[in-house]
Amino acid sequence: MKNPEEAADGKQRIHLRPGSLRGAAPAKLHLLPCDVLVSRPAPVDRFFTPAVRHDADGLQASFRGRGLRGEEVAVPPGFAGFVMVTEEKGEGLIGKLNFSGDAEDKADEAQEPLERDFDRLIGATGSFSHFTLWGLETVPGPDAKVHRALGWPSLAAAIHAQVPED
Amino acid sequence: MAGGRDRGDLAARQLVFLLPEHLKDASKKKKKSSLLFVKLANPHSGEGATYLIDMCLQQLFEIKVFKEKHHSWFINQSVQSGGLLHFATPMDPLFLLLHYLLKAGKEGKYQPLDQVVVDDTFPDCTLLLRFPELEKSLRHVTEEKEVNSKKYYKYSSEKTLKWLEKKVNQTVVALKANNVNVGARVQSSAYFSGGQVSRDKEEDYVRYAHGLISDYIPKELSDDLSKFLKLPEPPASLTNPPSKKLKLSDEPVEAKEDYTKFNTKDLKTGKKNSKMTAAQKALAKVDKSGMKSIDAFFGAKNKKTGKI
Numbered sequence A: 001m002k003n004p005e006e007a008a009d010g011k012q013r014i015h016l017r018p019g020s021l022r023g024a025a026p027a028k029l030h031l032l033p034c035d036v037l038v039s040r041p042a043p044v045d046r047f048f049t050p051a052v053r054h055d056a057d058g059l060q061a062s063f064r065g066r067g068l069r070g071e072e073v074a075v076p077p078g079f080a081g082f083v084m085v086t087e088e089k090g091e092g093l094i095g096k097l098n099f100s101g102d103a104e105d106k107a108d109e110a111q112e113p114l115e116r117d118f119d120r121l122i123g124a125t126g127s128f129s130h131f132t133l134w135g136l137e138t139v140p141g142p143d144a145k146v147h148r149a150l151g152w153p154s155l156a157a158a159i160h161a162q163v164p165e166d
Numbered sequence B: 001m002a003g004g005r006d007r008g009d010l011a012a013r014q015l016v017f018l019l020p021e022h023l024k025d026a027s028k029k030k031k032k033s034s035l036l037f038v039k040l041a042n043p044h045s046g047e048g049a050t051y052l053i054d055m056c057l058q059q060l061f062e063i064k065v066f067k068e069k070h071h072s073w074f075i076n077q078s079v080q081s082g083g084l085l086h087f088a089t090p091m092d093p094l095f096l097l098l099h100y101l102l103k104a105g106k107e108g109k110y111q112p113l114d115q116v117v118v119d120d121t122f123p124d125c126t127l128l129l130r131f132p133e134l135e136k137s138l139r140h141v142t143e144e145k146e147v148n149s150k151k152y153y154k155y156s157s158e159k160t161l162k163w164l165e166k167k168v169n170q171t172v173v174a175l176k177a178n179n180v181n182v183g184a185r186v187q188s189s190a191y192f193s194g195g196q197v198s199r200d201k202e203e204d205y206v207r208y209a210h211g212l213i214s215d216y217i218p219k220e221l222s223d224d225l226s227k228f229l230k231l232p233e234p235p236a237s238l239t240n241p242p243s244k245k246l247k248l249s250d251e252p253v254e255a256k257e258d259y260t261k262f263n264t265k266d267l268k269t270g271k272k273n274s275k276m277t278a279a280q281k282a283l284a285k286v287d288k289s290g291m292k293s294i295d296a297f298f299g300a301k302n303k304k305t306g307k308i
Helices: A004-011 A103-109 A145-150 A152-159 B023-029 B094-105 B123-130 B132-140 B157-177 B194-216 B219-228 B260-275 B278-288 B295-305
Strands: A014-016 A029-032 A053-055 A058-063 A066-074 A079-086 A120-128 A130-136 B014-020 B035-041 B048-054 B059-066 B072-075 B078-080 B085-091 B142-147 B150-155
Touching: A029 A066, A058 A130, A066 A145, A145 A152, A145 B059, A145 B085, A152 B059, A152 B085, A152 B157, A152 B194, B014 B072, B014 B078, B035 B094, B035 B123, B094 B123, B094 B132, B094 B150, B123 B132, B132 B142, B132 B157, B157 B194, B157 B219, B194 B219
Parallel strands: A014 A120, A029 A130, B014 B085
Antiparallel strands: A014 B035, A029 B072, A053 A058, A058 A066, A066 A130, A079 A120, A079 B014, B035 B048, B048 B059, B059 B085, B072 B078, B142 B150
16 A cells, blocks of 8 residues: 555645746856765855866866866756755645735636645745856866757757647 | 754755746746646656646646766755756647547547546646647547537547657757767768768668657557658667577586686675765655656667667
């Protein structure tokens, strides 16, 4: 028998908090070429940012004694970058998502409401249009896998475009 | 976040997402949430996968995760383990409906749509029925008839294969436009005429595009599509190299390998395993569930198209 957590997982919806995409403050992101095994606050601006040097050869920095070479990578056109955080479980949603008493909302009530008690929220805490990609000792260059990954949206657009009429 | 309580691994996980830009405005007009992440059946595997739905624009988005070994994020004044990059890209919802039409199609009779799209495991599939545009596109994969102003649908494999062929063709156009390397073969121009190279390349493009489309359809349908596209089977000589005759000898059999090597390997393997901390294991579990790795897009297809 499935445990309640798993059963709920298949039916649980995660709502994107309205307005959080538009209101997300700019965020500074670096993609490091190494494993950091924890996720936690870190004094990036105090120790990493001041060590970043920009010279004729591009961006240089060091992390734990290892040399890093970097380049700025832009988010693909038509897309925006966001840092998203899921909010804690357990908070009831009823009433929370209905931020206004618009008449429009009444029309939605004709159908089953999208929000249920056991749903969760996710919101954007930061936005970005580019990030710094770091390579260990060498510049990542055009062959870096992340560049191929960033080409995925345009391929996806072709696969999922409506087919032409006969 | 500065000066906040140090919660270590208990800090809320930050997801790095790329979303279509217009979704910013989607949440502007209405204050009610219209963007939902839901679990739906992956049309290729049938297993659960996470999708994003915009109920106002009536748009479906596929979530793909790009993951590269040994990467992490600095995000403002924090570090995020794993280095994952999530993509939400528009997805043709007809692929999801096709999953249910194929099941219902086995009965071979006309049915109303609300009886076709039924799933106890992923009940949110019914949200797709709120997309009026989707019903119009059903003609690509079904025969339909109307009785008392109500519509009934029956799966049509002929129509579906034609629709998928068009999908493959528009994917080929995009592959060429993006200069995706579809063939692993190294060809010397001295040995081939331009025409032959062009023809072989064309087949590689079609095969690659077929592989991409196959991520959204069951294997059975993928095989049917391969035949429909007249993709040739891989040459038999490559898959079945001639087997060598077993050499028989009168000499007594002697051990040729030092089996203590395996013990050494086991020890090394053990060391490797012990390096993975509990945090990394937990992260690996979390990251993989419900999301398809984009590595499959790059790695697997290259293997398929590679030729020795």
